[in-house]
Amino acid sequence: MEFVSEIISAINGVVWGPLMLVLILGVGLFLTFGLKLMPVLKLGTGFKLLWGGRIPDKDGSKEGEISPFNALMTSLSATIGTGNIAGVATAIFLGGPGALFWMWCTALVGMATKFAEAVLAVRFREVDENGNHTGGPMYYIKNGLSSKWTWLGTAFALFGMVAGFGIGNTVQANSVANAIDTNFGVEPWITGLVMMVLVGLVLMGGIKRIGDVAGKLVPMMATFYIACGVAVLIVNAAEIPAAFGLIFESAFTGTAAQGGFAGAAVWMAIRFGVARGVFSNEAGLGSAPIAHAAAQTKNPVAQGLVAMLGTFIDTLIVCSITGLAIIVTGEWTSGETGAALTSAAFGAALPYGNYIVAVSLTIFAFTTILGWSVYGEKCVQYLFGVKAILPFRVVWILSVPVGAAGSLEFIWLLADTMNALMAIPNLIAIALLSPVVFKLTKEYFASNGAVPECMEQKKPQE
Template structure:
């Protein structure tokens, strides 16, 4: 698993983690925003009219309503990205990361408008009578680039696991274990059975399920979040100030948080913003292809509401909960994931500014930093290290009160070998105080409001509903991609593997799952961005034609 994680990190460094990727993603959104004259503002009111059914016609071709298509697509985006993803972005980049999530969402409203319109225009009716659409169809039927369509469809299948399946299951299991104490394998098994029961019913059952669940889960989550925000009302303005101010300077060290450079916060904020709203990824067009309408542009306008609801509203609320409560910069007792741990050469104290500056340079890849990974032996007596010459970093912070156990109970005594910053022993459990991230951070933040410790149950329930509905939506995206690649008969084997992956991810390494999702997102996004840019002229003509007829 460590080898796989290392490979994924290297791959992500060339893709989503590379300096060029955020500029490509935002650049496409900015280009279409200007080229189409700010459609996310011009068509915002009309989009709400369409989604409420003002222009619905029962005779129009399609499988479901505008509203159900929107809730299906929203269920695919409103998931761990809104709970775990925001926490992960702030954990990595500080308050500045939230600002770049906003920028990604605003420009992403246009990107999603474009990809949904074009994909809806070239949707097809399959052998079983249902609609199938998505970027692979405009790539094939309009661009005549079968190779690109196949590449995108394969990436969609991979991403259905990396985006919609594995991290969702992992986030649910992590939160429920922390809150209720249930074993991850048991959580994964029960939800895996429920997942199978829903997705076997196809788009009709999926759309009906999400239409009921999405509004309910949003209300539950917002009530819990507002209870924290208002309990810490004096920190709201400082939090907003930090978000905007740090956006152009990077986030300075605070508490256990060792700081993040502007480049790092920008990259992580854009990356997590994409994971949250999926604008440009090409996933939402697959859900919207099922909508009943003869007007591709009208369905595109419905879709521009997604990044607004998903990121600008829900992610902002989550971000305010984490920032106003102050938990993002506090160290908390936790069991360290192996992938989060790193032993470095030398002894460092985060209460010493000189040491903080050195650690900042190391964590943000600042040129000339002097810190290196530790290789050697550590003497441990009754679970406590008694030798020196090293510092244990966990979750990008200096770990405190560290205990070494064999399994989960027996205190370790002996010599622990470290190679390139990692312990060699496999059955070692390390715990202590450090920063935390993902669902665990959001869960802690929700206990800092009017509901007290009861707030953690809201996160667990909200996360379960959010993430489970995301897994359901992404199973549909994957089976449409399989339908394109191998025909309808390939859907059932895909669903079986999809459910098995959902169960497995419940008890797999958190950091490994996030690394896989980061790579899967990008390999799906790049072909889609390439395709919609090639069709920019047709997009403008399609929108202008629709709008001129609508005004008449």
């Protein structure tokens, strides 16, 4: 295992080097300015479309299996997870308070990236042999680019299939098992078995059942966690101005060692802020558009406006609350990391704060496992056909208890590495297909939201 860890560490150092950070931020900036800051300026429009898309279409006039609202909730179920609780804490532990600033930067440009992903996913989605809509990076690469790029779609599907078992399954189960063990004294293997049964009950119902569960659990749990986080900030309101000052200062000067904090250079703040930001909101990863491809809509841009809200909600709201809570309470110098650090911050300000974090983490991670099962399933379907869906679901369910009892350090390392490997082909494809995104967006706003022409869904090839 040590040899394998060394190999993955070496790969991680390459894929998360300066080139990756430039690629993520560069593509995001290119799209942001290419769209003339539209993702930021049209946030209100996105929320209006989200509210209007709460109810599933009953008369079949719109293609897709789930409502636009449930498509976003399925996407958010996969993004609001350990990244918001353990990931933010890890970023601050390794990169200092300045890492939070770089997470914000990643989110601001990531809104444009997430918008473009969803636009392309709906524009180039297909209808499979079971009559279900399927899409994502592998499909917009295959259907949007020339045949010489087909290998890029295959590469994404391979990385996505493997990555799902890291970021979307074992990491989530592992974090929950550790949090439950620490706070309630339940053995990790017991937690793993219980989660396995619950995941299995939902997963066998397919994306419609997953969308229904996510549509109910995600808003409820996110509201509860945000309310508790705001309470922590209110208790420590006097420290908020100093916290913002520390965040901005350390983002550009680094952070000196103090207490249990080992110190961090500027590069570490950037590296872990961007990496954990991408881990949390998944902008550029290519995962979220797989869920949005199943939305009941005829207009790619309308779904893109809904999709970009995922990055806003995930990072600029939920992650910010977690990071600020850790900083204003002073717990960031305690030497704790991961979910334990967030628990310490909430526990320092609220009665039973550590239990609030444990319960929140459990629900978030559970929904993340559900959301990522959709992503992994679609990657497997692209590679091996619909016949591979059932075997994948069985392996996915059985992986939950394995992750719960595994090594946290190795699992985080593997997930972090797979994130980057997924992002590379997706970001290349988005950059190459950006003219399509710009054209559809211009047409949408010029026609006040009318459906673009040539939106016939592609049938599967024989």
